[in-house]
Amino acid sequence: METEIYHADTIKEAARKIQAGELVAFPTETVYGLGADATNEAAVKKVYAAKGRPSDNPLIVHVADVETVEKYAQPLSDKTRLLMKTFWPGPLTIILNLKPKALSKSVTGGLATAAFRNPRNDATLDLIRQAGVPIVGPSANTSGKPSPTKAKHVYHDLHGKIAGILDDGPTQIGVESTVIDMSGEIPSILRPGGISEEQLTSVIGTVQSDHHKVGKDEIPKAPGMKYKHYAPNAQVLIVRERQWQAAMQWAAQRTERVGIMTTAQVKADYPLPSNGEWYSLGTDVATASRHLFAGLRHFDTESEVAYILAQGFDRIGLGEAYMNRLAKSAGQQYFEIPK
Structure with a gap:
């Protein structure tokens, strides 16, 4: 497979690849993600194969607006809406309870929840809109290796394995998004990131941090909680x-x-x-x-x-x-x- 490089003027072509069930890496303000149609189970399974990623590791669903989230998630709480209003688009991923059978187990890892994010990158928001579907987007690297912050990092790991890469230059934050779980009674930070705990508490009040190590047979609610990550050879x-x-x-x-x-x-x-x-x-x-x-x-x-x-x-x-x-x-x- 030849891996094409797309830019702002060829986003329509990249969107067609997504619609056809192919994989296209995309930029965000944090790291580059590996995109596939979140509603196409066969396409989502290609993500795991390309990355060499364990299939019980859930994927983040990237959206261009809150209305898309409402199609799949159960009614949003006032605190969830406040988080979205304050921090979206931005480096905050929100875990929500899903409507029954709203997304496949390939996306959710078999859980009744899913993680949603509205990235702060105009090229990627345009890609999502033109594709007309929400896009899953784990980091676009070989599983376990350092996350990609430039298109060349993606190409190094995945060329020949994916259809294309939307190149919008280096990312601005460099570490993945904060993940907050809003599916329970008390909001819980599962992964620290570009939005700090202090910023979150200033908007919705008390949140707890849950950085426990996920057990061997436990399904993680968010990426990066279970398996070895970010390791170079040295x-x-x-x-x-x-x-x-x-x-x-x-x-x-x-x-x-x-x-x-x-x-x-x-x-x-x-x-x-x-x-x-x-x-x-x-x-x-x-x-x-x-x-x-x-x-x-x-x-x-x-x-x-x-x-x-x-x-x-x-x-x-x-x-x-x-x-x-x-x-x-x-x-x-x-x-x-x-x-």
Whole structure:
């Protein structure tokens, strides 16, 4: 299969591919998603096959408006409508109870709920409207690898496996959307992302965080809760703020090359060892979140390193989402000062 590259002036062609049951990757403000007609079960199953994704992992349904959600979900609560009014289009995914048999088990993972999102990207909103159907959209990467924030990342993983990629340049946030479960009595954050817990509570009041590890036989309500995610080939080690001097000394003693992902300030304060290769995370946690997955992919595909030392941030605001993804890519491993 030849994978076509689409742009803003060829969205109609990309929409036809979706209508025909083919897969087209699309940009959002967070990461690139792998799109298929959410109402076409055969097309949805192609998503799992292309990604190598376990079929019990539910998919996020991307929509262009609230009216589409109302076709599939049970009546929306006042709090749900307030979230949509405040944060849509944007990096917030909302899990809702479905009408009976509204979407196939291939979309929901067999649950009575589904996750909906209205992305903040004009090209993708146009694609959804022209296709005339809601579009499922897990991250457009090989399952378990760092999520794609550029069209070239998608092409690297999936060329020859999907019909096309809608290229709208690099994504702006770089980590996936916040997932909030509104299907129960108490709103619950299942995945941190571009909308912080503080932002959510300021709009709808109390929310709880549910970051428990999903059991082997348990079906996750949201993506990213069960299986290994975001892992490059090299071992990632998270470096705490006051450990960079020791980390650089440790790296200098390695016989292998070491990737180093930090802000410009850390690089200025702690010179790199001769066997170190730097990848810039910019200036703060916002730019670090935007560049995290691209940096991990750089060391996977363009440079041979055995270790990646990556800068940690405080788990405040966007830092919660950044550290959630970084910790998963590292397998929860932190750099420890040798004794």
